[in-house]
Amino acid sequence: MALDEVVADTRAGRSQVLVLRGEAGVGKSALLEYLAENAAGCRVLRAVGVESEMELPFAGLHQLCAPLLGQLDRLPDPQHEALSVAFGLRAGGAPDRFLVGLAVLSLLAEVAEERPLVCVVDDAQWLDRVSAQTLAFAARRLLAERVALVCAVRTSEPAAGGDPWRGLREITVQGLRDDDAGALLDSLVPGRLDARVRDPIVAETHGNPLALLELTRGLNSGGAGRRVRSAGRAAAGEPDRAELPAADRGAPGRGAAAAPGGGRRAGG
Numbered sequence: 001m002a003l004d005e006v007v008a009d010t011r012a013g014r015s016q017v018l019v020l021r022g023e024a025g026v027g028k029s030a031l032l033e034y035l036a037e038n039a040a041g042c043r044v045l046r047a048v049g050v051e052s053e054m055e056l057p058f059a060g061l062h063q064l065c066a067p068l069l070g071q072l073d074r075l076p077d078p079q080h081e082a083l084s085v086a087f088g089l090r091a092g093g094a095p096d097r098f099l100v101g102l103a104v105l106s107l108l109a110e111v112a113e114e115r116p117l118v119c120v121v122d123d124a125q126w127l128d129r130v131s132a133q134t135l136a137f138a139a140r141r142l143l144a145e146r147v148a149l150v151c152a153v154r155t156s157e158p159a160a161g162g163d164p165w166r167g168l169r170e171i172t173v174q175g176l177r178d179d180d181a182g183a184l185l186d187s188l189v190p191g192r193l194d195a196r197v198r199d200p201i202v203a204e205t206h207g208n209p210l211a212l213l214e215l216t217r218g219l220n221s222g223g224a225g226r227r228v229r230s231a232g233r234a235a236a237g238e239p240d241r242a243e244l245p246a247a248d249r250g251a252p253g254r255g256a257a258a259a260p261g262g263g264r265r266a267g268g
Contacts, residue, residue: 002018003018003035003038003150004038006018006118006148006150007035007038007039007118009148010042010117010146010148011041011042011116013144014144015142015143015144015145015147015148016142016147016148016149016150017139017140017169018148018149018150018151018168018169018170018171019124019150019151019153019168019169019171020032020150020152020153020170020171020173021152021153021170021171021172022154022155022172022173022174023154023155023208025208025210025211026173026174026175026208026210027173028152028153028154028173029122029152031152031173032120032122032152035120035150036118036120039118042115042117042118042148043111043114043115043116043118044117044118044119045064045065045067045118045119045120046119046120046121046122047061047063047064047119047120047121048121048123049122049124049126049127050123050126051126053126053128054127054128054129055128056128057128058128058130058134059127059128060121060127060131060132060135061086061100061104061131061134064121064131064135065083065104065107068107069087069089071110071111072084072107074107074110075107076106079099079100079103080103081095081099082096082099082103083099083104083107086100097130097133100134101133101134101137101138104134104135104137104138105137105138105141105142108138108147109145112145112146113146115146116146116147116148117146117147117148118147118150119147119148119149120150121149121150121151121152122151122152123152123154124151124152125153125154132164132165133164136164151165153165175208
C-alpha cells in the first residue's frame with residue numbers, strides 16, 4: 001500500500017511527498033488518519049486548511065510548524081529571521097519568501113535528525129496561498145532528510161492562481177468498490193436491504209462513503225419509505241436523483257482504493 005511505503009521509506013532515510021486527491025467525503029481524511037496511526041517511531045505534525053483563514057498569510061504554515069518553534073535557533077541567521085518575522089515572533093517588513101521556504105526546509109530536516117518526521121496536511125485546498133506555495137517549495141527539495149509530507153486536496157476546489165501541488169507525486173482517491181459499498185450500506189441500515197434497493201443506492205452514490213452515511217441517516221430517521229421508493233424507480237431504470245440527499249447527487253466516481261484491505265474508511 002502506498003501509505004505504508006511512505007512511512008517505510010521515510011524511516012529508511014528517503015524523503016517522501018504524496019498528494020491525495022479526491023472529492024469530498026471519499027475517504028482522504030481517513031487515509032491521513034491511517035498514516036498518522038501507523039507512523040510508529042516517527043514524529044507526526046498536523047495541519048488542516050481552514051477556509052476562513054485563506055486570506056491570512058502563513059496561517060497554515062504556522063499551524064504545522066508551531067510545535068517546532070523552539071527549534072528556530074538551529075537555523076542559519078537569515079532563515080531564522082525570515083521565519084520569525086513570518087510567524088510574528090519579531091518585527092520586520094514582509095519576509096523574503098525564498099528565505100522562508102528555505103527556513104521551513106531546514107527546520108524540517110533539522111527536526112528529522114532526531115527521528116523521522118511525518119507531516120500531514122488535510123484540506124490543503126484551503127491553505128492560504130503563501131503557506132501552500134512554501135510547503136510545495138520545500139516538498140520539491142526533500143531528498144534524504146527522513147521527512148514525509150502527505151497532503152489531501154479536494155478536487156472540486158480549484159486553487160486560485162494555479163495549483164501549487166501540481167507536479168508532485170499524487171494518488172486519486174476514488175469511491176468504494178460496489179461490494180464494499182454494499183457491505184457498508186448493509187452495516188448502517190437496520191435489517192437487510194433488498195438488492196433491488198441496495199444496488200441502485202450504491203450506483204447513485206458511486207461508492208462515496210460520506211454520501212452513503214448521509215443517506216442512511218435519512219433512512220434511519222423515518223425517511224426510509226421515500227428513499228426506498230426512489231431506489232425502486234432506479235431499479236426500474238428511472239432513477240429519481242431529486243429524492244436522494246444533495247451530497248449523493250454528483251458524487252465522485254467509484255473504484256479501488258488505496259486503503260487497507262481494498263476498501264476505504266469513511267471521511268474526508
